[in-house]
Amino acid sequence: MTTDVIAPARTRRAGFVGGGFMAAVHSRAARAARADLVGAASSSPSRAAAAAERLGLGAGYDSFEALLADPDIEVVHICTPNTTHAAFARAALEAGKHVICEKPLATTTADAEALADLAAERGLVAAVPFVYRFHPMAREARARVAAGETGRLLSVHGAYLQDWLATPRDDDWRVDTALGGPSRAFADIGSHLVDLVEFVAGERIVRLAASTRTVYAERADHAAIETEDLVALVVELSSGALGTLLVSQVAPGRKNALSIELAGTDASVRFEQERPDTLWIGRTEASSIVERDPARLAADAARLSLVPAGHPMGYQDAFNAFVADAYAAIDGARPEGLPTFADGLRAARVTEAVLASAERHDWVEVAA
Structure with a gap:
């Protein structure tokens, strides 16, 4: 690599x-x-x-x-x-x-x-x-987990909250299953949350229990809406770690609140997309904030940190890095962490498991 x-x-x-x-x-x-x-x-x-x-x-x-x-x-x-x-x-x-x-x-x-x-x-x-894999501090979180800094993984907690569909006046083509598919909130943003959790943790969700809600069955231009506005999940990872995930497009005041927190036997690590230049490290004796400084980050985080410390980076920067890596892969390089169609397949499998669990009101195994 x-x-x-x-x-x-x-x-x-x-x-x-x-x-x-x-x-x-x-x-x-x-x-x-x-x-x-x-x-x-x-x-x-x-x-x-x-x-x-x-x-x-x-x-x-x-x-x-x-x-x-x-x-x-x-x-x-x-x-x-x-x-x-x-x-x-x-x-x-x-x-x-x-x-x-x-x-x-x-x-x-x-x-x-x-x-x-x-x-x-x-x-x-x-x-x-x-x-979101391409935020330098998300890569830093992954590097610290992989290095054993957090110890044995015990739990994960994550959320992806938005408010752009928070009222029945709000509407979009995505609410229509003919255009958006059978899942909306989870397929749209929950897939990002699960991908980031699995990417940072270095392991996969093996089973889950999910509950979905369609808050508004009618919106400005659509009626009889079947796709979900929010999803709550309990998950179990391959190591046995347990987690809770919440996904909502009807959370007033939350614009793009993607956050993940992984707790291990030795430390916790938390990344928030709306504060992408910092990483919270929690320990029983003291907690700290790690700021994005390429001189002090793991190599894979530093190489994505394209501006000096103290100069904010954001979503478009992460997207730019993703496309640059994809193009470099066309040249024959093997950039670390490039999400491929295999990862798209993984997201489809998790999405189908979420919908199946919500329908059955039971735990569902997630295919590898």
Whole structure:
């Protein structure tokens, strides 16, 4: 493994499917990685042209098929509604393109598994943006756990709380199962929480018990809503450690409150995405705050710390690092911690376990 990858060796030619918020995030990250932003495809030629103009891309394609047919495009970024991901990703892989696909990779485990297998079979880089892994202090937490600083893991506690759907007036395409899939809050943000817990802990959840709630069955533009607004989980990890996780998109005042805390026999460690430049270390005799200073961090945390200590880093920085590592992987590098379609498959399996547990009101084993 290498821990010094922060940029690709040569310019990549990237195409984008979709033109909304996530396409803007992806395109900024691709530009930061010195890619040639060739163009975009969308639901119509006019929308593709508008996206290309708005995002500063080379051109708008008349169709997704036209984008795939362009031999200059090496990597395709898929930034469309959830239920379209699997078909777009499969087509891109079959066309010989590397793929960066928004999560969820697919809305069924079967589709996610087929995509992971196809990417491996074709030898293509296929990545899913679990980007909170790319905060330097999340990597520092992982390094400290791996080094044994926390001792034997006893418990985990995590939450991902937002308020952008906190009232019945708030609405979005994601509440519609036809576009968002069978899970909303968990597939959308809970998957990030579980990925970060497992990544930092270095072990997986083996079984869980979940309860879901749909707080508002009717919203401004949608009725008979079936997808969940919040989820509570009790989890057991492979070591026997126990944990509680809470996921909500209806928590007033919480904008993007992703936090994880791991407690071991010797110490606890806590990372909060809204305070990404610090790490809390808890001990019985005294607790401390570790600040992001690349001169004092583990190597894999330091290499992602691209600005001096005291200069804040945030979400777009983490996303930029993810895309840079994905592009570097296309060059043949093996960047530490790059989330691939295998991780997208893992998220699909956990999501299906959550929905099954909530339906059965019982513990469910999570497939490896």
